[in-house]
Amino acid sequence: MFVDEALVKVRAGDGGRGCVAFRREKFVPRGGPSGGDGGNGGDVVLQSTSRLNTLTHFRYQPEQMAENGRHGEGSNRTGRSGRELVLEVPAGTLVYDAESGELLRDFDGPGQRFLAALGGRGGRGNTRFKSSTNRAPRFAEDGLPGQEATLRLRLKLLADVGLVGFPNVGKSTLISVVSAARPKVADYPFTTLHPNLGVVDLGDFETFVMADIPGLIEGAHEGHGLGDRFLRHIERTKLLVHMVDLSDADGRDCVEDFEIVERELRSFSSALASKPRIVAGSKLDAMQDSGRLESLRTHCGTRGLEVKAISSVTRSGIRDLLECVRRRLHEMRNSAQAPLEEGN
Ligand SMILES: Nc1nc2c(ncn2[C@@H]2O[C@H](COP(=O)(O)OP(=O)(O)OP(=O)(O)O)[C@@H](O)[C@H]2O)c(=O)[nH]1
Ligand SMILES: [Mg+2]
Known part of the structure; x- marks a missing residue:
C-alpha cells in the first residue's frame, strides 16, 4: 500500500x-x-x-x-x-x-x-x-x-526524473527495463495506482532516480481518472520525460495527447510546467505510420523540445534516451554550480 x-x-x-x-x-x-x-x-x-x-x-x-x-x-x-x-x-x-x-x-x-x-x-x-x-x-x-x-x-518523493504521460503509453514498462523496479505492467489504462521509483544505473557509478506516476487524462486537475494528486511527487524532479504512444493501437492522436498532458501539468503548477523535459515517443516497434512520429517531432520542435523515439520491447532508442537524460542532468548540475565557482 x-x-x-x-x-x-x-x-x-x-x-x-x-x-x-x-x-x-x-x-x-x-x-x-x-x-x-x-x-x-x-x-x-x-x-x-x-x-x-x-x-x-x-x-x-x-x-x-x-x-x-x-x-x-x-x-x-x-x-x-x-x-x-x-x-x-x-x-x-x-x-x-x-x-x-x-x-x-x-x-x-x-x-x-x-x-x-x-x-x-x-x-x-x-x-x-x-x-x-x-x-x-x-x-x-x-x-x-x-x-x-x-x-x-x-x-513528496525525491527523484531526479519524472515520467509523465497518458495512461497505457508504456511508462511502467520503461522503468522496468532501465531499472530494477518491477511495477505492474498491463494493457489497460490506470495499471499504475501509485508512484514507483527506480534507480537507473548508467555505469561508472553514475545513477539517477526515476519516478513513474499514474497516467494523466484530460481533466485530471478536476479529479478525472486518478486525478493529479500524484503530480506533487514529481515536483522535486529536475527533469521530466513526457511519454507519448507512437503505436496506432489506440487510434489516438499523439500531438493531441501530448497537448492534453501538457495542459494538465500547467494547471497543476507553473513550476511543473516550466521544468525542462524530453519527449519520448514510445512503442516504436508497433508504429505503423511513421507520420505520427514526424508530426510529433514537428509539433515539439516548435516548442524547442527534443523527441526521442524508443521501444521498451526491442530496446531501440533506450540507450540514446538515457544518454540524453544523463547529459541534461549534468548540464543542470554544472549550471547550478557555476555561480559558486565564480564567487571563489
Ligand atoms: N509493442 C510495445 N508495447 C509496449 C511497449 N511498452 C509498453 N508496451 C505495452 O503497453 C501496455 C501498457 O504498458 P504500461 O507500462 O503498463 O503503461 P503505463 O504508461 O505504465 O500505463 P498506466 O500505468 O496505466 O498509466 C502494456 O501492455 C505493455 O506491454 C513497447 O515499447 N512496445
Ligand atoms: Mg504504469
Whole structure:
C-alpha cells in the first residue's frame, strides 16, 4: 500500500521523579540526604531514510510514545533515562504542525534528524537541595512532562526524473527495463495506482532516480481518472520525460495527447510546467505510420523540445534516451554550480 499522508501523535517520555532519601549506616550518624535525580524522558526523533517510499507504517501506529525516565533512588542513584524513540520516514517527507499548519521540517535527503518532541527533564533528588541552612532537605522535584505534538506528514518523493504521460503509453514498462523496479505492467489504462521509483544505473557509478506516476487524462486537475494528486511527487524532479504512444493501437492522436498532458501539468503548477523535459515517443516497434512520429517531432520542435523515439520491447532508442537524460542532468548540475565557482 502506498500512503503519502499521515497524521501522527508523538509524545516524549516524562522525566522521572527525584528521590527523597537519607544515608543510614550503622556508624554514620546523620548521614545526610542521598536521594538521586530522576532520569530524563526519551525524545521522539524523526529520521529520514532512503529505504522507505511510503508512510504506510504510520497508518497502523498513529500514536507514538517514547519511554519515561525512571525515578531517582536512594544512595544517590540517578534513575535511568528513557530511550529515545526514532521514527523513520522516507526522504522527501514534509513535517507540519497539524494545528497551525506550519512547516516544521522538510527532509530533502536521507539521514537527517528532527527532534519532534523533547523528553521531560528528570526531577532533582533531595541531595541537590542540601545547603548550609538546610542540611537535611525533605523534598525533591517531580520530573517534567514530555512534550507532545500532533504532526501531519506529507510525502513528496525525491527523484531526479519524472515520467509523465497518458495512461497505457508504456511508462511502467520503461522503468522496468532501465531499472530494477518491477511495477505492474498491463494493457489497460490506470495499471499504475501509485508512484514507483527506480534507480537507473548508467555505469561508472553514475545513477539517477526515476519516478513513474499514474497516467494523466484530460481533466485530471478536476479529479478525472486518478486525478493529479500524484503530480506533487514529481515536483522535486529536475527533469521530466513526457511519454507519448507512437503505436496506432489506440487510434489516438499523439500531438493531441501530448497537448492534453501538457495542459494538465500547467494547471497543476507553473513550476511543473516550466521544468525542462524530453519527449519520448514510445512503442516504436508497433508504429505503423511513421507520420505520427514526424508530426510529433514537428509539433515539439516548435516548442524547442527534443523527441526521442524508443521501444521498451526491442530496446531501440533506450540507450540514446538515457544518454540524453544523463547529459541534461549534468548540464543542470554544472549550471547550478557555476555561480559558486565564480564567487571563489
Ligand atoms: N509493442 C510495445 N508495447 C509496449 C511497449 N511498452 C509498453 N508496451 C505495452 O503497453 C501496455 C501498457 O504498458 P504500461 O507500462 O503498463 O503503461 P503505463 O504508461 O505504465 O500505463 P498506466 O500505468 O496505466 O498509466 C502494456 O501492455 C505493455 O506491454 C513497447 O515499447 N512496445
Ligand atoms: Mg504504469
